[in-house]
Amino acid sequence: FVDDIYYFDKVDSTNSFAKKLALEGAKEGTIILSNEQTGGRGRLGRVWISPPCSSISMSLILKPSIRPWDAAKITEITAAAVAIAIEKVTNLDVNIKWPNDIIIQNKKVCGILTEMGAELDNINYVIVGIGINVNIDEFPDEIKEVATSLKKVAGKEISRKEIVINIVREFEKLYYNFIETGSLKETVEICKRKSATLGKTVKIINKSETIIAEAVDINDEGELLVRKENGEIISVISGEVSVRGI
Ligand code: BTN
Missing domain, CATH: 2.30.30.100 (SH3 type barrels.)
Structure with a gap:
């Protein structure tokens, strides 16, 4: 799956950089990582904080032959992959707040921002942006009631490298399964099993x-x-x- 990897010490937003690369013809499987983002973007125009060396800021470039209205499925595939990856590395009990937040002990540890470029009914590219609070010790007052980090819940430092490796591995499985069969079954099974939303x-x-x-x-x-x-x-x-x- 991995075609090329860009690794920055600092960038404004890995999603913005990915978009630029995608428009210049980067292939599916291009991954952009940064130690720090100075202009990290969240959903609905919100700011996403990615402090140096303690979070994962990662974007994947995809070029799937799907219709624009199916792009939301890519977000769910990503949420399922991230949830499984975090569980494998940390043994923590991880939940998915449908469709795209990863929650531990009722607080957010990861957000996903999916952006696409499409013309009429065809997708040119999909960028999946993943932001994970890994070893962050303190959050600003405005978000400290709703956000946490893997380190805070696990009580120890967590390897960002291990998390990234496992995300790519799990994503690859679920994504190709969807692309090859057209079925989202495996992803939906994970999203249901780990849902923080159902019944609420x-x-x-x-x-x-x-x-x-x-x-x-x-x-x-x-x-x-x-x-x-x-x-x-x-x-x-x-x-x-x-x-x-x-
Ligand atoms: C959200 O929950 O609002 C989504 C947050 C997504 C943040 C990630 S970090 C990597 C990528 N680059 C960005 O600018 N945003 C996403």
């Missing part, structure tokens, strides 16, 4: 409305099924889902 009351914020519902299942396509207050079950593809209490 969730708030879904769409462009036009906010829905309060109970998360009841993840279907074979990776969509979250929620039961609205009137009993109707609807599927959610992505968007902002917040689990109450998390």
Whole structure:
């Protein structure tokens, strides 16, 4: 899977750099890593903090022959791969907050930012950005109630190298399985087993409305099924889902 690796001491954002490379023709399997990001980006225009040497900032360039509306599946594949990788290295109990946050003891340790370039119905590239709080000791006041690091929960330093190696290994398995079979079965199985969302009351914020519902299942396509207050079950593809209490 790995075609080429770029490793920076400091970069603004590995996702932004990956995008530039992808537009210049970089191949699928190009990986960008940085010790530090000065302009790390989170979802919904948020800032993502990646302090030097204590976090993982990693982007993968993919060129899958899928439709733009299937790109959300890549995010779930990544979440499943990261969850398994962290568990293998740390033995910690890891959960996935659908579709793209990795949670340990109810606090976020990893966020995923998937960005794509598409023309009409064709994808040119997909960038998967993974940010993991590995050996961070202290978080700023604004996020310390909701964020944690692997070191904080494990009580010891965790090897960033081991985590990266395992992510690539797990991602490769799940991604090729999806590309070759078109089925997301293995990924969905992991996302369900490790879900921090199922059984919870969730708030879904769409462009036009906010829905309060109970998360009841993840279907074979990776969509979250929620039961609205009137009993109707609807599927959610992505968007902002917040689990109450998390
Ligand atoms: C989120 O939870 O809001 C997503 C955070 C994604 C952060 C990663 S770190 C590597 C990559 N480069 C970025 O600028 N963002 C992603």
